Amino acid sequence: MTLLDGKKTAQALQQELAEEVKLLQAAGDKTPHLVAVLVGNDGASESYVAGKVQDCENVGFQSTLIRLPATTTEAELLAQIEALNNDSSVDGFIVQLPLPKHIDAEKVTQAISPAKDVDGFHPVSVGRMAKGLPTFISATPFGILKLLEKYDINLTGKHAVVLGRSQIVGSPMSILLARNAPVGNCTVTLCHSKTPDISKHTLQADIIVVALGIPEFLKADMVREGAIVIDVGITRVADDTKKSGFRLVGDVDFESVAPKCAYITPVPGGVGPMTRVALLYNTLLASKK
Numbered sequence: 631m632t633l634l635d636g637k638k639t640a641q642a643l644q645q646e647l648a649e650e651v652k653l654l655q656a657a658g659d660k661t662p663h664l665v666a667v668l669v670g671n672d673g674a675s676e677s678y679v680a681g682k683v684q685d686c687e688n689v690g691f692q693s694t695l696i697r698l699p700a701t702t703t704e705a706e707l708l709a710q711i712e713a714l715n716n717d718s719s720v721d722g723f724i725v726q727l728p729l730p731k732h733i734d735a736e737k738v739t740q741a742i743s744p745a746k747d748v749d750g751f752h753p754v755s756v757g758r759m760a761k762g763l764p765t766f767i768s769a770t771p772f773g774i775l776k777l778l779e780k781y782d783i784n785l786t787g788k789h790a791v792v793l794g795r796s797q798i799v800g801s802p803m804s805i806l807l808a809r810n811a812p813v814g815n816c817t818v819t820l821c822h823s824k825t826p827d828i829s830k831h832t833l834q835a836d837i838i839v840v841a842l843g844i845p846e847f848l849k850a851d852m853v854r855e856g857a858i859v860i861d862v863g864i865t866r867v868a869d870d871t872k873k874s875g876f877r878l879v880g881d882v883d884f885e886s887v888a889p890k891c892a893y894i895t896p897v898p899g900g901v902g903p904m905t906r907v908a909l910l911y912n913t914l915l916a917s918k919k
């Protein structure tokens with residue numbers, strides 16, 4: 631079993647990005663600038679956004695965090711987005727999800743200019759991705775592809791089973807794995823909450839991508855020997871033995887599944903850091919446009 635070390639891989643990619651920033655600056659080009667908008671004070675969102683800002687600092691990007699109170703109205707947030715769309719100093723920006731319930735997240739997503747949509751959530755970005763046109767690919771699937779690429783894993787002709795049909799991960803992942811591309815060319819099965827007998831599918835899989843948000847969903851008896859397992863889940867589970875009061879648990883029962891795998895991502899330190907570095911790649915791409 632080989633551990634797909636997202637932390638180490640992301641650090642190496644950050645180093646490459648930092649070198650590229652230095653070259654850009656030496657050539658008199660602008661420094662890439664990412665803005666993150668955080669509405670309210672959801673604990674997990676706070677730490678995700680802090681991580682994104684820290685990553686920018688690590689590679690020499692400019693970053694700005696805009697904090698808005700939980701009471702921000704939809705109209706106020708849309709006005710903020712319009713200002714960012716029109717601000718030429720901003721290359722790309724994200725509005726951290728989830729948003730407070732009184733704000734329509736879809737409306738917000740669609741208000742972001744596709745040219746600055748470094749999350750790749752806008753319908754234009756999703757449509758271009760589905761057509762195989764150059765665009766911003768949402769960070770988690772993009773990061774997973776980069777991780778597989780870094781480990782030289784050839785998926786051509788393999789059977790991929792994706793668990794979860796979210797707009798952010800499962801759906802785009804299923805499309806990307808089927809593409810005629812270096813990390814692609816899979817036969818893809820997409821399973822979701824209405825799929826009967828998920829094990830029937832996962833037991834046929836050469837690669838399983840689990841993005842359900844259900845801690846330790848994938849058990850050893852659902853995986854064949856030699857499979858590749860990518861765990862996208864990261865759930866905070868209460869744990870009194872930890873100073874923070876919680877521990878992070880993936881969607882895979884790692885202890886029992888890992889010994890059967892050819893490759894597996896850990897949680898934490900697998901997909902998470904790759905998602906973060908993928909956002910940096912999208913920001914660099916936005917700044918070059």
Ligand code: GUN
Nearest residue numbers: 724725726727728749769
């Ligand atoms: N919430 C959880 N993941 C993400 C992400 O990738 N982007 C944004 N904007 N919000 C998120």
